[in-house]
Each structure stands twice: as structure tokens, then as C-alpha cells.
Amino acid sequence: MIGKSRLFSRSLCILAIVGICTMAVGTVSVIGDNRTKEGKALKPRVVADLFHAVVSANRAVYSQVVVNRLMLHDKVIKASEHFLEEKALPLPAQMFRLGAELAAEKNRKVFYSLHSYWPLNKLNAPGSEMEKNGLAFVTVKDQNFYGEEVIDGIKYFIAVYPDRATDQSCVQCHNNHKDSPRRNFRLGEVMGGVVIRIPFGE
Ligand code: HEC
Numbered sequence: 001m002i003g004k005s006r007l008f009s010r011s012l013c014i015l016a017i018v019g020i021c022t023m024a025v026g027t028v029s030v031i032g033d034n035r036t037k038e039g040k041a042l043k044p045r046v047v048a049d050l051f052h053a054v055v056s057a058n059r060a061v062y063s064q065v066v067v068n069r070l071m072l073h074d075k076v077i078k079a080s081e082h083f084l085e086e087k088a089l090p091l092p093a094q095m096f097r098l099g100a101e102l103a104a105e106k107n108r109k110v111f112y113s114l115h116s117y118w119p120l121n122k123l124n125a126p127g128s129e130m131e132k133n134g135l136a137f138v139t140v141k142d143q144n145f146y147g148e149e150v151i152d153g154i155k156y157f158i159a160v161y162p163d164r165a166t167d168q169s170c171v172q173c174h175n176n177h178k179d180s181p182r183r184n185f186r187l188g189e190v191m192g193g194v195v196i197r198i199p200f201g202e
Pocket of ligand 1: 081114116120121124163166174191193
């Protein structure tokens with residue numbers, strides 16, 4: 001039974017990464033070799049912005065074309081946090097995390113994750129000092145944050161992008177979730193942030 005669910009979770013990871021790669025065809029070459037024709041390196045900020053555009057588009061498409069269509073419109077299958085037990089679709093944030101985990105396992109170069117000061121899943125609380133600063137900045141200012149940090153001797157460029165409650169379902173689900181540390185999110189408010197980390201320099 002455990003083997004079966006591992007296999008299922010692995011297949012979901014693979015599906016997630018295939019989706020990201022398909023949408024990232026234009027960007028992968030930028031990340032793999034970040035030099036322009038003139039030999040100039042792309043700024044880490046540009047690479048982070050491109051990467052953010054891809055992962056965000058993927059999350060939005062999964063929400064609209066898979067979850068909302070099949071659950072709300074066609075009513076053929078629901079999405080649930082306990083998707084394995086309930087044979088349901090994973091939530092967009094779970095799909096995002098599964099993809100991010102597989103990407104980190106395979107690539108070890110670019111890392112991305114979804115965080116919040118009020119996480120439903122404790123794994124999504126901010127970790128490093130820079131992550132905490134970036135998340136505080138995007139939450140208060142509702143603007144992108146860019147910085148640098150060193151982890152285990154490696155220098156990283158870090159970018160944090162505000163993650164807004166774009167529709168009422170974000171607010172409803174988070175405010176009513178049993179593990180939510182906060183119950184007064186409002187439509188349009190920044191609920192957390194997407195963190196992207198790229199190694200650079202020596
Ligand atoms: C049906 C419930 C549900 C809906 C709707 C929903 N979320 Fe979440 N969200 C979750 C769950 C559960 C997690 C934790 C996923 C995980 O295990 O990483 C999560 C994770 C997050 C996180 C990372 C921090 C945390 O809370 O763990 C952010 C930020 C977030 N969601 C924002 C949003 C936004 C913005 C929307 C709307 C566009 C949204 N969520 C819609 C349930 C929901």
C-alpha cells in the first residue's frame with residue numbers, strides 16, 4: 001500500500017515537472033547557459049523573473065484548466081489536501097511544492113518554494129534570515145524583493161514575489177483551515193510569497 005502511494009506520488013511529481021519543463025522550453029536554455037550572443041551573462045534578477053513567470057503560469061493553468069474546470073464547472077472530480085486517501089486532485093499549492101521538490105532533487109541549481117508567515121503547512125514557514133526579510137517586505141509593500149545570501153558556502157541570489165489572494169476561494173480555504181495561524185485574510189491581500197534562489201558568483 002505504501003509502495004503504491006509512493007509510486008502515485010512519484011508519478012504526480014513527474015507530471016508536475018513535465019508540465020514545468022513544457023512551459024519552460026524557452027527559459028531552460030537561459031538557465032543552463034546564461035550568456036547572450038555577445039557573451040554577456042544575464043543578470044540573476046532577470047533569470048529569477050523569467051523563472052517566476054514560468055512557475056506562476058504553470059500554477060495558474062493547473063488551477064484554472066484542471067482544478068476549477070473539473071471540480072467547479074464539470075463537477076467530475078474534486079481537489080483535496082488529502083488527495084491520495086480521497087483519490088482526488090492535489091491542490092495547486094501541493095502541486096507547486098511537489099514540482100519544486102522534484103526540481104530541487106534533480107537539478108540542485110535553482111530552487112523555488114511557496115512560503116508564508118501564516119502557513120497551513122509548517123514546511124512553508126520562512127527559513128533563512130533573508131527569506132524572512134523578503135517575505136516581510138513583500139507582505140507589507142506588495143512589491144518584489146531581491147537580495148543575496150550565503151548558504152553552506154554557496155552564494156545565492158534570492159528573489160521573493162508577493163502571492164496575493166486573487167479570488168475568494170484562497171481567503172475562504174485559508175481562513176477556515178484547521179491548521180491556519182490566521183483567520184482574517186481578505187481578497188487581494190498578500191498571503192505569502194514565491195521564493196526563488198539561484199547560485200551565482202564563485
Ligand atoms: C482548498 C483550499 C485552498 C485553496 C482554495 C487555496 N489554498 Fe493555499 N494552501 C492550501 C494548503 C493545504 C496549503 C499547504 C500546501 C502544502 O502542503 O505545501 C496551501 C499553501 C499556500 C501557501 C504557502 C504557505 C502555506 O499556507 O502553507 C500560500 C502562500 C498559499 N497557499 C496561497 C494561496 C492563494 C494565493 C490561493 C488562491 C489563489 C490559495 N492559496 C488557495 C489550501 C488552499
